[in-house]
Amino acid sequence: MTTTTLTPKSSSATTTPKQRARRPGSIRSIGDIGLYTVLVVLALIYILPFLVQIATSFKTEAEAASNAVSLVPQTFTFAAYEMLFAHSDFPVWFANSAFVTVAVTIGRVFFASLAGYALARLRFPGRGLVFGTLVAVMAVPQVVLLIPKFLVLNQLGLYDSYAGMILPLLVDAAGVFIMKNFFESIPRSVEEQARIDGAGAFRIYWSVVLPMARPALITIVILSFQGSWNELSHFIVSAQSPELTTLTKGVAALASGQLSQGTQYPLKLAAAAIMTIPVAVLFFIFQRHITNTTGGAVKG
Amino acid sequence: MGVAARASSRVGSRRTSVARRGEGSAGWLFTLPVIVILGLFLFVPVLMALWVSFSDWTGRGSPFSAGTGFVGFDNYAEITSGGGLPERNFGIALRNNAWYAVLVIPLQTALSLFLALLVNRAALRGRTFFRISFYFPSVTSSVAITVLWLFLFSSTGVVNQVLSWVGMNGPNWFNDPRGIVHVALSAVGVEAGPAVLTDADILGVSWWDWLSGPSIAMAALILMAVFTTSGTFMLLFLAALQSLSPDVDEAGRVDGASTWQRFWRITLPQLRPALFTVLTLGLIGCWQVFDQIYTGTQGGPGKTTLTPAYLSYESAFTDQRWGQGAAISFILFLIIVAFTVVQRWALRERGVAKRRMRQYRMTARENGGAS
């Protein structure tokens, strides 16, 4: 399984003879200087927008328009944040996003590992059918489900409720695949002993196999946290009450000017910056896990 | 779950064979939540929407109530050959999205592969820093990025200020509906298309307008897509690169192949599975543009950022034409499936490539399951 084997040790594949001749990590040739220049310029292009965003959120509206580039506000102001937290529904949006995200993440981790284990290990009639259906399901693009999901939630009486916002997100076929692949990589022998001891399937799953699945579970946590925190379209079609508005929906309304007049860039950028913080924190905590394994995870 | 665990331990003394036999029910039970939820929120919705796309439901009460009638393919006909606004809107949306896909897919694939090759070197200082930098935009939400983009590309925004340093007068990005091909043509004096292109049309959009290129506003969104997806795809390529065997590359070098030749002849063919994954994910993602449009442009300026996904939403939720909205989403579904199939066919393993790989004594591993 790729999650554990992709440590960055192995990549001597692209070193050239010249490079091999010297110590790793030293910068000598003109070619190297060129390489680092390219890398630094690219990194700046990728990072600067976010720095500008943070700087602008502390600027006055006039300065945001007149001097967009500067990274240091001339007049440093918390006005945007004050507005967001004291005079808008922003705290409600944040709380909703947090609640839904935590619920979805817990649900996905549990359901995906449960089903993944069954598909990897348990022999039951119809397993092939379930698996095949999951493959087909993965092919359905989420965006074409906008209208359908609204219709069904409405019909079930779940529209405009937390249940309607959370339940449809609880299962994600890709997560089941990741877990299935992982469980298949565990040698069967670990379960044999438990089975001989008379443990049932759920017991084996819960107390033997699941604790070993940490790397894959982290992958699921990351994917579902990020996925549900950043989800927009589903919340548009599943709820409308102001008290059920999530961050994505609220900030989208803010951005498209439905809640205000004028450009209000500091305010919008502050809102966008705050909504980026939780995923950014998650990202930095699991940074090594992500940059080393997401490739494997996405592939399923 | 505590109850279940206790229950299972209570009967723990049963024999293994019994447990084995219990696998049937356990298997179904374990997969039941997934089956129920996917069934209820994916399979049933699709069937319901299919019915709506064949009905005249106008959005009041249940689509299954007595007042709703079956209208056959009317909704589909209206958007593909009706001759009115719905057809034109659909044509415009397809035009916009096609240009978006045509530009985003090659750009994001090339850039992410380039980034992966750069950061794949073992002897790279600050490798982790670079990887984080390139990947970070991928974790942020499309809403947050769109807000940032609206600011960066506003008329007095960062991009235009930077352009002004080098003496360029940047366009008013998100308010500029001119297609970039048309802009380029008008720079060489071509203001209007030849009659042969302007008089004939497909889906209510003239050939000349099909060829307009993405609008300046859409170009900004294209850059955004490349910016946000390149990190994810970089990681995919990186995983594939790291599982390549160095032997083959070594052999190529012994044969006297240059770096460039070895990249094209050796590395790239071995990356084929990863390339297929990236292209497929890119293609699927490119036809699902919705969040950015909902947040940022609502289809404007001049409908040049209208996409089928957004049009489907708008038809149903704001214009009360639920049947047409559902029909658009099914056509979109077919488009995505068709493109994926075509791509799979185009990138299928060809005999020649295989022979060349063998020639370089590729170790049999189909590199780490990159498909």
Place this chain on the structure above:
Amino acid sequence: MNFRALIAGGTAASTFFALSGCGGSGFDDSAQDSTDDELTSSNSALTVLYGASGDAEKDAVEDAVAAWSKESGIDVTALAATNLTQELSQGFASGSPADLFYLAPEQIAGYADNGSLKPYGDLLSNRDDFYPSLVENFTVDGEFYCAPKDFSTLALVINTDLWDKAGLTDADIPTTWDELDAAANALTTGQRAGLTFSPEYQRVGVFMAQAGGSLVTDDGAQAVAESSENIEGLEFVRSHLKGGTFAYATDLGAGWGGEAFGKGQAAMTIEGNWITGALEADFPDVNYQVVPLPTGPAGQGTLQFTNCWGMAADSPNQEATLELVEFLTSAEQQLEFSAAFGPMPSVESAGDQWRSDNPDLTAFLDGADYATGMPTDVGADEVISDFNAQLESLKSSDPEKMLTTVQNNLEAVVG
């Protein structure tokens, strides 16, 4: 068997799904017809859905609703929509829409068609007090659907400081196209346009009206977009956009005319009553004056905007809702709304009071005499948004071609 507990759990789970499956309102919606004058009546609390232009409107609506609730003893919740049209649609489809809501004239026909609306206009005790042109705006197939909430017209707003700086006097205030042309010319500088407005029919249309054109005939029965009058109006705008004395607000980097005007990117703008509140809040230092729009080749012309209080056919308590509407549209309450966030009262009995309260803004109310409303046919709003999309590139396109498209699109929806 060790799975019994789990199976029990699974059964519970499926029961839960089954329950939620039946708990909905969806399956037995009978499309009751609501053409009669019967209003539903019950003890249900009311919900009001509105789209606020800002905090001022939000507070005003909530205060008014709370006041009525206290007076009548009926609970009312006022919900500010983040996306009004979408939330209305979702409400109607779910069978439990808000009882009362903001509704634009161009949406009435669509919702009337599918039976979502309760037509109650003729039941209003203050029915005859509304301006007739507004009543007409909310009448579909001879049925007066809903009470006009308030209204606005467009006028010319002039930055007086920039006006003086350009050496212009009161005598230069434009009353004709030629004078507008001259004033815009005098006010245009390198960084500033003379006149700005949004690239949409809802602004540009005033020039079509002043040239004598319109999109549909007065009775709404025929599309007349492709007329020489309309072409003349658009040509006038187009030539000035090209000349740089007029500029679209979006081209100046602003969200709307008021913003560009407030930031000093343009010296004049064409906007409605709402601009006064916005300028006060965002650009309090800007001095301005509101004058009637200039007369075109065919006389005076402006556009009029209005929303009504729509009532849901599915509302269980229409009697109380009607009382709430009468309260909200009373002269007294509308004057309060007007003071809070700008639009003009929709009842004639409030006119004189409004004039004396707002002596500087009478140009807006005067416009009511010659203003044109938006077409109300089903699908007309999509035609207009398509027209707006084309207007964005007016500078580089052919007005006649543009209007031909509009004409074709309109013919498909009119009559």
